[in-house]
Amino acid sequence: MRSDVKKETETIQLDHGSGGIASQELIQNIFLSPLDNPILASLEDSAIIDIGGTKLAFSTDSYVVDPIFFPGGDIGKLAVHGTINDLAMRGARPLGLSLGMILEEGFPLDDLKRVVASIQEACGNSGVPVLTGDTKVVPKGKGDKVFINTSGVGLVDAGVDISATKARPGDAVILSGSMGDHGITILTQRAGLSLQGDLQSDTMALHKMVRSLVTELPEAVHALRDPTRGGVATSLNEIAATARVGIELDESRIPLKPQVEAACEILGMDPLYLANEGKCLALVDHDMADRVLRLMRSFPEGTDAAIIGQVTEGPAGRVVLKTSAGGSRIVSSLTGEPLPRIC
């Protein structure tokens, strides 16, 4: 027996990083109470700080994806797009990013150059520069190739007030494109599965599309969320709980690529729980939903946007799915890292 196995001590489990209920419990129990303040407690994708009438959005995110290169992107692109998107989900105009790199001893410089070139490309395309940075190196085996942290700041224009608390009964729920592309790509890569069809991460920056929504249809958008870890299911549960509303989804209207659906069937995954890195959920005024949809679809990042459901009176916090088969069932938050099934 290993002598260091101590059964009584509570320790961090992988599930604590899943983005599901374990992550929420960790945040609530370990971080929120000692660090409590009203801005942090809102648990939105980014904090909004009011500086003499100017509203500054501030957000941070760390990236530990394995493999670091995958079809459709790499850890560098993810780190740029992810933080831009967290700012955009509050309606902010991203101004710039910080870049913190934790490198493992022995990590090939060529791979690092590839990651940095990818960061350069993502920053160039999105028009959001890296403004400050930091580098640390850890001994071999104490890290895994490269971990990246990015933080970002942005400005929220006067009159823009997007928050999960603003969702209200009657709102249409829009998903900006197909679900689960990133999550299933990483899972199949990790498992070394080669499946027919073109599985590709959807990593992309959404701030330009969001910018257009808040300027052209300023009253329409109530809440935005990018359904990353935990997927569409967990993000909608969070919104429903925060806004104390119910949400009803229509399974047959949720965009899902056939190759993603096929991979999910093989691995026993529910695409509602798979991570997305270039999609947003928009909860919008019912009467303006069609206009929002048209505007989103005019952007390459929203070509496949669809109305997938609506906000209801409740029960508060409950998300219900009308299934393609004609039945209905509950959609709960992710309860642990998605794992493949046995048979």
Next chain:
Amino acid sequence: MKYVSEYRDKDLIAPLIEELKKIECGPLRIMEICGTHTMAISRHGLRSILPEDLQLISGPGCPVCVTATAHIDGFLQVAERDGVRVAIFGDLYRVPGSTGSLARCQSMGATVDVVYSPLDALTIAREHPETMVVFLSVGFETTIPLVAATILEAERLHIDNFCVFSAHKIMPPALHALLGDPELQLDGLLCPGHVSTIIGAAAYEPLVKEFGLSCVVAGFEPLDIIQAIILLARQKSEKKVAVDNAYGRAVSWQGNLRALKLMNQVFEPVDTPWRGLGVIPGSGMAIRDTYLRFDAEKRFDIVLQDAPEPKGCLCGQILKGRKAPLDCPLFGRKCTPMNPVGPCMVSSEGTCAAYYRFESKG
């Protein structure tokens, strides 16, 4: 998607539901044996569209759920050994034993690889010749032939650092043990599609004769399940009992003879404990002496220790169809997928997990 979306199409399903409602068979009590059926029924919200006097009762067909605590404890013992890494299917990762789960073992330093096939475990063994790779294997007839093939492959390649901890089980002896329970009062069985691809629809003939139960083999899509229920309802209304196969696109009468041969070449029936059902004669599959060196229990000298079921946990009763998840006082309170007390709450085919995720939060 071809072969999936058409089986989930409400425009095809609605007329079948109407047809089912017209069959005059009175209340219908059916056991779905297989955990994948339990999951599919919940995931597609089928209870909300099926007739109200139709009762679907979950059976003992989730391989992780029926694995006795004694076996899980054995798995944990192996995982904690120095120089060992264990490979598992994902379902087993969070299942609690007496002293924690494999997830917990991993956070304490054990190496646990989640694999998609036992052959992946063999690959890990080839890549890490310095480590003993143990495949902790639970599963029914669907899984066992593949594990048999993996052991034969290990032998062919002379791989010495690979072995299997077999907690395998076969279905027919368990069904015989279970269906003798007069309290169940079943009209029929929804027979497991995956297992039946191997053992064939003919395997249910003895159940029809011995227990007078209708048996219909069913696939896992909503349309498959509803079609099978219609066949069960018709049998009741016509007062007949027989084996029907509603999954003809995958299941034959005789089954997969090649897979069965492979399974029986490497494994032999033994008495084994089932959670909730106790020790059932001839229901386990142990590695034959010819392949002794691939048997983890023998290599590590593991002796299974009787372990009590977790206090207050109704998994055993649920696996026998005597209780439903909502009958359990722990459900959704002390027992959740994050902090499971019993395996039915954590396996991806577990009845409690299906109810928790899709039906009600208790």
